Amino acid sequence: MRDAYVIGAGMTKFGELWSNSIRDMFVEAALKAIDDAGVDHIDSMYVGAMSSGLFVQQEHLGALMADYLGVVPMPATHVESACASGGVSFRQAFLEVASGASDIVLAGGVEKMTDGADVTDALATAADQEYEVYHGITFPGLYAIMARAHMQEFGTTREQLAAVAVKNHRNGSKNPNAQFRSEVTLEQVIRSTMVADPLRLLDCSPVSDGAAAVIVASEAVAKKLGKQRIRVAASAQASDTLALHSRKSLTTLNAVVAAAQKAYKMAGKKPSDIQIAEVHDCFTIAEVIVSEDLGFFEKGKGGEAAANGLTSLETGKIRVNTSGGLKSKGHPVGATGIAQIIELYEQLNGKAGARQVENARIGLAENMGGTGASCVIHILEAL
Amino acid sequence: MITARYAREIPQRYRLEASKCAQCATVSFPPRLVCPTCKGRTFSTITLQNEGKLLSYTVVRVGSDKFSKETPFAVGIIELKDGIRITTQIADANLEKLAHGQTVRLVFRKIQEDGKAGILCYGYKAIVV
Numbered sequence: 288m289r290d291a292y293v294i295g296a297g298m299t300k301f302g303e304l305w306s307n308s309i310r311d312m313f314v315e316a317a318l319k320a321i322d323d324a325g326v327d328h329i330d331s332m333y334v335g336a337m338s339s340g341l342f343v344q345q346e347h348l349g350a351l352m353a354d355y356l357g358v359v360p361m362p363a364t365h366v367e368s369a370c371a372s373g374g375v376s377f378r379q380a381f382l383e384v385a386s387g388a389s390d391i392v393l394a395g396g397v398e399k400m401t402d403g404a405d406v407t408d409a410l411a412t413a414a415d416q417e418y419e420v421y422h423g424i425t426f427p428g429l430y431a432i433m434a435r436a437h438m439q440e441f442g443t444t445r446e447q448l449a450a451v452a453v454k455n456h457r458n459g460s461k462n463p464n465a466q467f468r469s470e471v472t473l474e475q476v477i478r479s480t481m482v483a484d485p486l487r488l489l490d491c492s493p494v495s496d497g498a499a500a501v502i503v504a505s506e507a508v509a510k511k512l513g514k515q516r517i518r519v520a521a522s523a524q525a526s527d528t529l530a531l532h533s534r535k536s537l538t539t540l541n542a543v544v545a546a547a548q549k550a551y552k553m554a555g556k557k558p559s560d561i562q563i564a565e566v567h568d569c570f571t572i573a574e575v576i577v578s579e580d581l582g583f584f585e586k587g588k589g590g591e592a593a594a595n596g597l598t599s600l601e602t603g604k605i606r607v608n609t610s611g612g613l614k615s616k617g618h619p620v621g622a623t624g625i626a627q628i629i630e631l632y633e634q635l636n637g638k639a640g641a642r643q644v645e646n647a648r649i650g651l652a653e654n655m656g657g658t659g660a661s662c663v664i665h666i667l668e669a670l
Numbered sequence: 671m672i673t674a675r676y677a678r679e680i681p682q683r684y685r686l687e688a689s690k691c692a693q694c695a696t697v698s699f700p701p702r703l704v705c706p707t708c709k710g711r712t713f714s715t716i717t718l719q720n721e722g723k724l725l726s727y728t729v730v731r732v733g734s735d736k737f738s739k740e741t742p743f744a745v746g747i748i749e750l751k752d753g754i755r756i757t758t759q760i761a762d763a764n765l766e767k768l769a770h771g772q773t774v775r776l777v778f779r780k781i782q783e784d785g786k787a788g789i790l791c792y793g794y795k796a797i798v799v
Binding site for chain 2: 420485486530
């Protein structure tokens with residue numbers, strides 16, 4: 288495989304974008320990415336989206352977005368992997384460039400969640416319909432089951448979970464594209480409305496609209512444009528049983544462990560080499576578990592690490608979710624994996640503004656679907 | 671729910687029928703065509719024991735539209751005596767007194783209704799013993 292580079296990025300603001308349609312959001316993000324890269328054409332594109340069929344009764348997003356981006360008859364493919372759809376879209380673009388099949392590929396993601404669908408029901412399609420959802424369980428409920436197991440097994444506390452939300456809101460307050468730019472206190476988190484015990488409203492990522500896109504290019508193209516800077520050092524993906532109850536452990540996500548092992552090997556890096564990480568904090572407990580399964584902290588110590596500031600922008604040994612994460616930046620499901628890549632791209636280019644981590648050179652993005660039944664991990668390196 | 675889709679799952683939801691691999695004896699619930707342990711493709715049908723213990727649980731306070739009138743209700747992951755784990759509601763429970771490791775038994779209950787004109791959907795729920 289040959290090297291591939293991220294040479295451009297663009298996204299909409301995330302939030303309740305009532306005046307923007309799914310196609311307009313995608314085209315806005317794609318045009319920003321194309322203009323940022325300075326390319327005069329693209330060879331192919333991918334559209335990550337979890338469930339536009341349920342959210343807006345629109346499928347066939349590949350062709351729709353190619354049409355409205357004005358690039359037909361270029362190949363355009365819709366990619367679905369639940370909440371990991373964006374990350375998998377990026378991986379497909381990477382593989383297409385790395386294989387030599389194309390030189391310039393757009394990887395995008397989008398979700399329109401506020402057009403009136405039963406969002407809880409639509410999101411639950413990422414779980415086992417016949418043997419989980421049939422019994423009334425929701426996504427917050429599944430993560431709540433994991434949270435309670437983690438508390439039972441390792442002594443993780445309610446306050447430690449809340450520390451993740453407090454940190455991510457603080458980071459998100461510095462991100463102009465974030466849905467919530469307000470800080471929250473520990474007290475506010477642990478007194479917010481109960482959604483699924485022990486998880487409360489402020490443990491949960493919000494319902495969001497938004498789109499994000501990046502341009503992946505070959506070394507030759509990147510060089511010609513003077514953009515040979517952010518290299519994709521690793522791309523790895525793994526799967527696990529769809530149903531949470533089918534796994535041996537409720538507190539370890541094997542797909543994250545497996546994808547991380549592959550990614551570190553491919554990049555020739557170890558967990559301690561990673562300076563910044565965007566991880567899939569759909570719920571506070573998810574960031575805790577993932578920070579352990581990525582090898583940043585010992586199993587069971589993720590909550591304590593967050594509470595002690597080891598993942599914060601200000602004092603972290605590894606800065607986790609500098610963008611505000613899904614919690615504060617917002618979680619338009621299909622766009623999330625691409626938005627994670629964009630945060631790394633901005634950080635590694637020194638353009639993250641008030642969130643900038645000094646001398647950031649190596650970043651990791653972890654995007655997962657369902658209760659971790661799919662996971663895709665990328666490592667980007669600034670040259 | 672389309673009745674054909676509902677009827678297909680009746681052996682599992684009403685009778686706890688599982689498959690046992692002829693090669694390595696791994697039990698799968700629901701039955702599978704490929705054994706997740708040894709990749710075997712030959713199975714016999716067994717019935718799971720209806721007792722087990724509560725591994726972890728939550729109380730759903732915000733449900734999907736279909737379950738919004740049922741909240742709050744408890745859902746947990748149960749490990750049955752055969753070692754099989756399932757997700758199910760915990761019925762008739764004092765929501766404040768649920769705890770890890772509690773012994774539960776599966777009973778036959780109505781799980782959901784399919785709108786005003788649709789079918790009633792049944793299956794297992796756990797009760798604390």
